[in-house]
Amino acid sequence: MNITLHKSEITNRQSEVAITGSKSESNRLLLLQALYPEFKLENVSNSDDSNLMTNALSSEEKIVDIHHAGTAMRFLTAYFSIREGRETILTGSKRMKERPIKILVEALKELGAEISYEENEGYPPIKLQGKKLTKNKVSLQANVSSQYISALLLIASKLENGIELTLEGEITSVPYIKMTLALLDEIGIESSFIGNTIIVKPTTNNQQPKTLTVESDWSSASYYFSIVALCQPGTEITLSSYKEHSLQGDSSLVEIYKHFGVSTIFNGNSMTLKKEGNEGKPLALDLVNAPDIAQTIAVTCFALGISCDLTGLHTLKIKETDRLVALKTEIEKLGGEVEITDKSLHLSASKTIKEMVPIATYNDHRMAMAFAPLALKTNLIIEDAMVVSKSYPTFWDDLESIGFQISK
Missing domain, CATH: 3.65.10.10 (Enolpyruvate transferase domain)
Structure with a gap:
């Protein structure tokens, strides 16, 4: 199923979203x-x-x-x-x-x-x-x-x-x-x-009975970091349930998105993302420890007209699709300019984003979700949108709850 994301804005400046376990x-x-x-x-x-x-x-x-x-x-x-x-x-x-x-x-x-x-x-x-x-x-x-x-x-x-x-x-x-x-x-x-x-x-004895609570997924949180980065200063989105000292490599988002004017405040088991100010200068990152957020960061940079050099991405070629090729193809359809190697992506700054471009998702949940925040800048179409169920089945419902305009 394809969906259309109409140019939207976050109307509630203090939205809340509960994200499922990692x-x-x-x-x-x-x-x-x-x-x-x-x-x-x-x-x-x-x-x-x-x-x-x-x-x-x-x-x-x-x-x-x-x-x-x-x-x-x-x-x-x-x-x-x-x-x-x-x-x-x-x-x-x-x-x-x-x-x-x-x-x-x-x-x-x-x-x-x-x-x-x-x-x-x-x-x-x-x-x-x-x-x-x-x-x-x-x-x-x-x-x-x-x-x-x-x-x-x-x-x-x-x-x-x-x-x-x-x-x-x-x-x-x-x-x-x-x-x-x-x-x-x-x-x-x-x-x-x-x-x-x-x-x-080796462990031969039975373990003591115990209940373990799974922390929410930081990869899923990345799309909200991107959304807040594209919003007006003062916009806040609160996400649960997250730990300030997380085991997940994608928690590096907290530091990375400071570059885009996004601050993160932890309160108990939740974190609030707040747009504080202007976006930064060209970005260079080695994502060898967090390759799953490369798509989100590349699209954020494209949306804000910031050039970026992302390295450490050799594992992206053997994911659901070759994510480096997929990113290059879809960003260039939108008007961007991208060069890739077998382990890096280089995006040139661009101020133009084309309207109503159909984004192919390649059976890859992260392609669908990474491009969704662009609806804060333009109208676009996401093909095979329910591919998000691979990791985040309620993604589109949650976007609607914070103000995204979506038609199926």
Whole structure:
């Protein structure tokens, strides 16, 4: 379904929005809950990805289809490899079959896992014969997706001898690795991360029953940072539930959006974003630790006529789409000028934004949501708008609640 976003303004200068739990935290905790059923979870993400993760973890079917859910594919590859006596075929959408899984499969095989490819070498679908893994030493290139690393860490405490994971080279996406280790610590699993070596100790005892509350999703908050940046000074939007000292790498938004005149005030479990003043000068950022907010930042800069150089984006090429190519294509349709490499994006300042441009979303939720704030500057069309359900199903309703004019 396509929707039209009519040129809008935030009429209520003090809006409030409640955002569902973080997809990143939810998917990690859902897997840990499957391994340790004594835990209860609150504020779990209502995203498609987390629903798919929940269903896959409880499925007794031989074939498990996770559609577009990349995080689920990585985490479940590790999970089903240790489900002793169970054979599972893990598959997904056409795009998922083009997304590499070989690095994780090879690491699991190094630990003794039994995994084979059903179609193309190095790509889903894969067949997993669950078994007890007794080896504990494995190495990975440090610049790979952190989801490969987290997948190994999440199952590590259930391996007979735990895991000693050596990361070779310069580590990327450190916040996501630290998030995983912090969640392990929260449920009493012992780990260490010293230099380039991560150790997770095995846990044989049952854990104490506990309820864990998932923090709301910072990636979803990014679109409101963008909206406030595009508003008049004095505009405020309050979001819940957020921690000032968050585990999520995308919480770097607080510092980044100061550049656009947005201040962040924490009060209990909520944060208020306020437009204080004018936007800044050209922006240069290394987003290696927070690549998921690159689309939001690029569109914010385009909307404000600010040039930017964004680097550290090599993982964007293997997401739901090649996000660098998609950003270049859609921003240039709107009148912008973009250059990309395989790991960076360079946007030239432009004061012109074309009207009623249809924005293609490429089966990518973040393309739809990142471009939505442009409705504060122009009329535009978002194609396949319900793709947002992958991470934020109520996104369009929440935008309407703060003053966006949307027609379907």
